[in-house]
Amino acid sequence: KQEVTQIPAALSVPEGENLVLNCSFTDSAIYNLQWFRQDPGKGLTSLLLIQSSQREQTSGRLNASLDKSSGRSTLYIAASQPGDSATYLCAAYLRDDKIIFGKGTRLHILP
Amino acid sequence: DTGVSQNPRHKITKRGQNVTFRCDPISEHNRLYWYRQTLGQGPEFLTYFQNEAQLEKSRLLSDRFSAERPKGSFSTLEIQRTEQGDSAMYLCASSFSRTTGSAFTETQYFGPGTRLLVL
Numbered sequence: 001k002q003e004v005t006q007i008p009a010a011l012s013v014p015e016g017e018n019l020v021l022n023c024s025f026t027d028s029a030i031y032n033l034q035w036f037r038q039d040p041g042k043g044l045t046s047l048l049l050i051q052s053s054q055r056e057q058t059s060g061r062l063n064a065s066l067d068k069s070s071g072r073s074t075l076y077i078a079a080s081q082p083g084d085s086a087t088y089l090c091a092a093y094l095r096d097d098k099i100i101f102g103k104g105t106r107l108h109i110l111p
Numbered sequence: 112d113t114g115v116s117q118n119p120r121h122k123i124t125k126r127g128q129n130v131t132f133r134c135d136p137i138s139e140h141n142r143l144y145w146y147r148q149t150l151g152q153g154p155e156f157l158t159y160f161q162n163e164a165q166l167e168k169s170r171l172l173s174d175r176f177s178a179e180r181p182k183g184s185f186s187t188l189e190i191q192r193t194e195q196g197d198s199a200m201y202l203c204a205s206s207f208s209r210t211t212g213s214a215f216t217e218t219q220y221f222g223p224g225t226r227l228l229v230l
Binding site for chain 2: 004027033036041042043044045046049061089091096097098099100101104
């Protein structure tokens with residue numbers, strides 16, 4: 001059974017620091033890996049989608065990597081800002097068309 | 112606005128009542144998904160449609176839950192005889208997929224969700 005784990009569950013860092021959020025999955029037979037942002041009480045905003053044949057994607061200050069063989073993905077945020085404070089979720093697309101989400105990492109950027 | 116919309120945004124109901132939520136996907140998307148998210152958890156898959164066909168239902172979707180997408184456009188999720196454990200955020204997402212296999216499935220776009228509170 002596919003499980004997606006995100007570590008840490010919560011993280012507080014001073015503004016301006018670079019940081020890495022981790023996501024691991026138990027079954028390497030995934031298609032895509034997607035990172036989302038969720039603000040309190042809101043829906044999900046897609047940040048980056050890494051397709052199966054890719055190893056990383058970049059958008060602005062965000063970079064996501066995917067290593068299927070080790071069952072890991074990381075989201076790197078450069079030069080963090082208070083507006084980056086949110087919950088970050090990773091989601092693994094399975095071959096049976098389902099998506100399995102992790103529980104998320106609650107990020108707080110300290111001004 | 113061409114994003115995914117959900118109505119209502121909030122719903123408070125008494126235990127035992129029926130509730131219905133609506134999702135309007137992005138117009139050219141052929142897939143529509145329903146998820147449930149409880150506090151501190153990631154969204155959990157409930158069911159999804161390819162056009163008007165409901166292709167899969169999670170075991171989380173008890174007999175009290177039913178979803179429809181009659182014309183392959185908007186979808187409704189109905190919960191009958193609500194229980195306090197049904198209190199959650201119900202999220203809808205849509206995507207465009209060229210095949211039934213997920214190799215060509217594109218990004219899922221999520222709506223703002225409907226927050227349900229069962230008293």
